[in-house]
Amino acid sequence: MSVLLPGGAGYIGSHTAVELLNSGKEIIIIDNFVNSKPEVLENIKKITGKDFKFYKIDFSDEKELEKVFKENKIDSVINFAGYKAVGESVKEPLKYYRNNVSGAIVLFEVMKKYNVKKIVFSSSATIYGDPGTPEYIEEMGRGKTTNPYGTTKCMIEQILEDIYVSDNSWDIGILRYFNPVGAHESGLIGEEPKGIPNNLMPFIMKVANKELDHLNVFGNDYKGTKDGTGARDYLHVVDLAKGHIKALEKLDKEKSGVFTYNLGTGTAYTVLEMIETFKKVNNIDVPYEIVERRPGDLPIFFANPNKAEKELGWKAEKTLEDMCRDSWNYIKNKS
Ligand code: NAD
Ligand code: UDP
Numbered sequence: 415m416s417v418l419l420p421g422g423a424g425y426i427g428s429h430t431a432v433e434l435l436n437s438g439k440e441i442i443i444i445d446n447f448v449n450s451k452p453e454v455l456e457n458i459k460k461i462t463g464k465d466f467k468f469y470k471i472d473f474s475d476e477k478e479l480e481k482v483f484k485e486n487k488i489d490s491v492i493n494f495a496g497y498k499a500v501g502e503s504v505k506e507p508l509k510y511y512r513n514n515v516s517g518a519i520v521l522f523e524v525m526k527k528y529n530v531k532k533i534v535f536s537s538s539a540t541i542y543g544d545p546g547t548p549e550y551i552e553e554m555g556r557g558k559t560t561n562p563y564g565t566t567k568c569m570i571e572q573i574l575e576d577i578y579v580s581d582n583s584w585d586i587g588i589l590r591y592f593n594p595v596g597a598h599e600s601g602l603i604g605e606e607p608k609g610i611p612n613n614l615m616p617f618i619m620k621v622a623n624k625e626l627d628h629l630n631v632f633g634n635d636y637k638g639t640k641d642g643t644g645a646r647d648y649l650h651v652v653d654l655a656k657g658h659i660k661a662l663e664k665l666d667k668e669k670s671g672v673f674t675y676n677l678g679t680g681t682a683y684t685v686l687e688m689i690e691t692f693k694k695v696n697n698i699d700v701p702y703e704i705v706e707r708r709p710g711d712l713p714i715f716f717a718n719p720n721k722a723e724k725e726l727g728w729k730a731e732k733t734l735e736d737m738c739r740d741s742w743n744y745i746k747n748k749s
């Protein structure tokens with residue numbers, strides 16, 4: 415029996431693939447490489463010493479997807495496939511609804527047809543909107559999102575909940591990730607955004623690598639953060655990957671249900687703390703300038719991760735130092 419990973423060649427999917435293979439699971443990856451590269455597959459094999467099946471398909475292509483379900487014994491699915499650039503989603507909402515939401519619907523329909531009813535879905539802290547408090551707890555539920563990307567996550571969470579209402583033999587795990595950074599300690603897989611990055615860590619790495627001359631720090635006059643710069647709950651991608659193994663174990667144990675968890679550390683670090691830690695552990699300069707706030711940014715938010723610890727036995731273990739060291743190690747290893 416295999417775990418199917420749509421989007422498994424991507425940043426979080428590839429690290430989860432490694433953890434699944436290391437825990438003895440069989441996996442199948444499907445990806446169309448719209449935001450990843452084929453080398454990732456070889457590197458997953460190098461790290462684990464294990465082989466797996468791969469299909470280069472679009473997960474919204476029903477015919478191709480059905481072939482995968484026909485040819486294999488699939489027990490569960492972890493869906494990573496989708497677009498994730500917040501700014502792009504504002505400019506091209508239909509592209510996001512088409513790929514993320516329509517793709518997910520096709521996937522769920524095919525799962526239903528082949529009687530595969532166990533799924534873990536990559537959701538995001540963005541679904542909380544702006545709840546008016548920095549600490550996010552699962553029970554707060556979905557808020558008003560500020561961009562189409564976030565709305566796709568809300569819609570897919572809702573679709574999964576509706577599927578469960580219609581047929582309560584489904585096992586559904588919804589994982590709300592906070593801010594994943596870092597890379598596998600081997601330096602063989604990591605995050606490599608195309609073009610100018612949006613997120614903080616990839617931007618820091620481009621500056622450290624001298625591809626960009628400085629980092630713009632978006633505001634230093636926020637109230638409620640240590641030094642006035644924005645604060646986020648950064649978590650190491652390997653810790654995050656391990657959360658998926660725990661979620662699958664939970665779904666295996668439970669009869670059925672929809673189980674929703676925050677995956678974060680519970681601590682928020684500011685932009686300046688991130689820059690200073692990156693400089694210190696890697697002994698490299700990261701020039702920066704303070705500029706205007708980025709529209710739509712919240713000052714600070716972080717996970718309440720207690721539910722995941724209590725019910726999944728999952729807790730993030732790696733430090734901010736680990737995140738900064740491993741991110742840079744991946745980039746150095748590539749260049
Ligand atoms: P990623 O872009 O690195 O990985 C997504 C993968 O899906 C890529 O390999 C891409 O080629 C593939 N893909 C996209 N559309 C596809 C399609 N139609 N058919 C087949 N493959 C397709 O992103 P990631 O950072 O690994 O994120 C994985 C999931 O986690 C996404 O759903 C993302 O929204 C969610 N998430 C990410 C973050 C983050 O900060 N990285 C935070 C919260 C949630
Ligand atoms: N940030 C920044 N400069 C950048 C990118 C991000 O100062 O080039 C800040 C941003 O304002 C926020 C934090 O870094 O306070 C994390 O931003 P990111 O986009 O990585 O995550 P998100 O805001 O989506 O949680």
